[in-house]
Amino acid sequence: MLPFRVINQKTTEQILDMARVIETVEQAYTLKAQKEATLFPMVFYEFEPGKADMDIKSGHLTGANIFGLKLVSWFGENTEKNLPQLIGMVMVLDSRTGAPRGILSGEHITCMRTGAAGGIGAKYLARPESEHLLIVGSGHQAPFQILATLIAMKHVKKVSVYNARSYERAAAFCENIQSRLLNMVVSQFKGQDDLLGEYTKRCQIEFVPVENIEQTTREADIIITATSARQPLIQKEWVKPGTHITCVGADMEGKQEIDEHLFAAARVFVDDVRQSVNVGEMEIPVKKGVVTKETIIAEIGEVILGRTAGRTSPEEITIFDSTGIALQDLLTANLVLEVAEKTGAGTVVEL
């Protein structure tokens, strides 16, 4: 019999804090840069175009002795059935024996590791004194992007929030985002008094809904796009020198959040070159011939390791295309499992 641990969503919420997830995702990126991690080809399938799809992302982290996969399905009509639209499962196995270690709910892990990626983009590529964060998209992912950026960047004083479809939604989001962030900080950092105090303070800033995206783009230091857009929401002419942009939304062919001409004017980094060019924010600029794959300076892990310079001047525009890679999920899931194995959280079952 092969025992393994099943971890539900609530337990992943209890275990993970954004500071550790940022460290973990940095480690996933650096292991990849050090060739101690391998991404396997992604499997993508549409049950019904625009209504339901699924993907299987998998990989191997030699450096952490794990391999495995995340299966995520999206069923747009699930809300009517009282089920979540997105359902994710992460499977972690021991890469020395093939034995299963755990099956974990993938939803919160995905939210946290995706947020962490945004924080890491800002940490390594934005100007350190950045004060103004613009979040494009006020959906499920936005609070995680904000939390990670506030943890990574200590001078942020203002967060502008844009919803391309509805100013009212951005306004409603801004009304309660501070208390949502404070709740996240309190539950994630309880018992870590120094961090709790510091991050509580960082959340007590200004949150403003965006009426004029052009004007706000001209003012922002850091822009994070987390939408499902298929047309650019940010135009090149609006972006001031020194801005950092992280693109989170593009994860399949046809998605695009920012003007393709920005890539010709910026210093560009990605999490995975192949995925960025195939299904990420680089797909359309490359297909349109505005830039080539060679425009990408490096994968972000190279910057974290100090092998490649990130930002080289205060005037540069930098871009990080975070497509989301299995290594982030697997290493974050591994962190959950390590804590759960110590504390006895989750349910142990046998295969």
Add this chain to the structure above:
Amino acid sequence: MLPFRVINQKTTEQILDMARVIETVEQAYTLKAQKEATLFPMVFYEFEPGKADMDIKSGHLTGANIFGLKLVSWFGENTEKNLPQLIGMVMVLDSRTGAPRGILSGEHITCMRTGAAGGIGAKYLARPESEHLLIVGSGHQAPFQILATLIAMKHVKKVSVYNARSYERAAAFCENIQSRLLNMVVSQFKGQDDLLGEYTKRCQIEFVPVENIEQTTREADIIITATSARQPLIQKEWVKPGTHITCVGADMEGKQEIDEHLFAAARVFVDDVRQSVNVGEMEIPVKKGVVTKETIIAEIGEVILGRTAGRTSPEEITIFDSTGIALQDLLTANLVLEVAEKTGAGTVVEL
């Protein structure tokens, strides 16, 4: 919270009987032929060539409202660690909502569905009066191939067993195979008295280790190869008219069990054209230019549906290349889950 069922190996052994698995695998093949099932691209990865690898096979069965995957890893050095070399997990999800239905131990499911495929090859392609079965390979899979063939073919009177490396192992296998088969029949068909009686009788036949593979090949009516060979074990000149051959072993590049020239002389069927040509028994014949992909008459589901003739004369040589497809695993796992949901077997956990 999303509940799903975890089923361990012992429970899969208690639930599955070979007659129902044969029906289930036939259904998987026919759903594929009716375009009510889709195979996703296979992911294959070698941790260390020749020592450890893993694959992820996945797919969707519209006709059964399920999708999912099987992850199988093979670690050759696990025996020293007191772990099984092959570890498999099947993940089944509802294709109307993406919700998980079950995680199942994959080992026994794989053995049973692979055996069933061999039985189905004989049932649809061998001469109905076939009496002599030759099994090439006396490993883990051999008893399942024999059981399925005896269930599918009622006139078999003699089973010859060949081990290319060691006559002694084939002899040892023959010494206890009858009691192993009787145990399988008793445990699988208890409570189904008619079948129990009939299949018990069918196991009471002659089991003979092979000394001279050329001579035995010349006498056999049905040949099943279930080895990890990389050189042909059966030569074309040895095969008599009217023989049916099912090849089970080839599942990655470089494997080959039978003479490539047999394909030019036979009526050839496969479970999946792409997989057979890429990693199955057709790979080497096609790469060597002996035959082309077009040599394949049809996928076996077309024969089961009666859309394509299987054997068209008693003199023909027929071949079925059974590479093993995810649809077999998923539908067999679904059968286990349906029984378990009724009887309460397994452990229900929440995601």
